[in-house]
Amino acid sequence: MTRRRRGPDAFPSGPLPISEDQFQRWVIEVAHWYQWRVTHFRKVKLPSGRWGTPLQGDPGYPDLSLARAGVVILAELKTDVGKVEPDQALWLQEIGPEIGRVWRPSDRPAIVAELSRSATARTAAAML
Numbered sequence: 001m002t003r004r005r006r007g008p009d010a011f012p013s014g015p016l017p018i019s020e021d022q023f024q025r026w027v028i029e030v031a032h033w034y035q036w037r038v039t040h041f042r043k044v045k046l047p048s049g050r051w052g053t054p055l056q057g058d059p060g061y062p063d064l065s066l067a068r069a070g071v072v073i074l075a076e077l078k079t080d081v082g083k084v085e086p087d088q089a090l091w092l093q094e095i096g097p098e099i100g101r102v103w104r105p106s107d108r109p110a111i112v113a114e115l116s117r118s119a120t121a122r123t124a125a126a127m128l
Contacts, residue, residue, distance in 0.1 A: 017080075018079070018105055019079065020077055020078065020079050020082065023077055023079065023103075023104075023105050024040065024063060024064070024077050026108075027064060027075070027077060027103065027111065028040070028064070030111065030112060030115055031064075031066050031115055033115075034068070034115045034116050035068060036066045036067065036068040036115060037066065037067045037068065038064060038065070038066050039064070039065045040063060040064050040065075041053050041055065041061075058087070058090075058091070059087045060085060060086075060087025060088040060089075060090055060091045061074075061091055062074040062075055062076040062088070062091060062092070062095075062100065062101075063075060063076055063077045064077065066115075072099055073099060073101055073114075074091075074095055074099050074100050074101070075100075075101040075102075075103050076088050076091075076092060076100070076101065076102045076103070077102075077103050077104075078102060078103070078104050079104065079105065080104050080105055080106050082104070084102060
């Protein structure tokens with residue numbers, strides 16, 4: 001069974017109080033609409049009963065890794081009032097603004113614009 005994709009207009013424009021999980025689902029749906037590859041590491045319940053994201057390495061890695069046609073975006077997702085944690089800020093500082101993003105629901109038009117740019121235009125711009 002194929003899941004029906006609603007496209008980038010799945011949420012109306014303007015202020016919209018949504019959770020980070022709802023926003024993440026929207027970003028993934030839009031990215032897939034524009035044929036990006038997307039990865040997210042889900043939290044799991046640990047043997048201690050706490051929730052965490054098993055990883056080896058430094059904490060704070062961005063929520064989504066997106067790739068298409070040689071372009072990579074590492075996006076940290078936050079609600080419109082959510083704060084970037086110190087470990088997340090370190091990752092974003094190290095990867096730089098060329099690849100790293102902090103996206104919020106209020107950024108939806110800019111997110112759609114960035115993800116909808118043609119691969120050809122991105123490749124040409126990267127060659128300049």
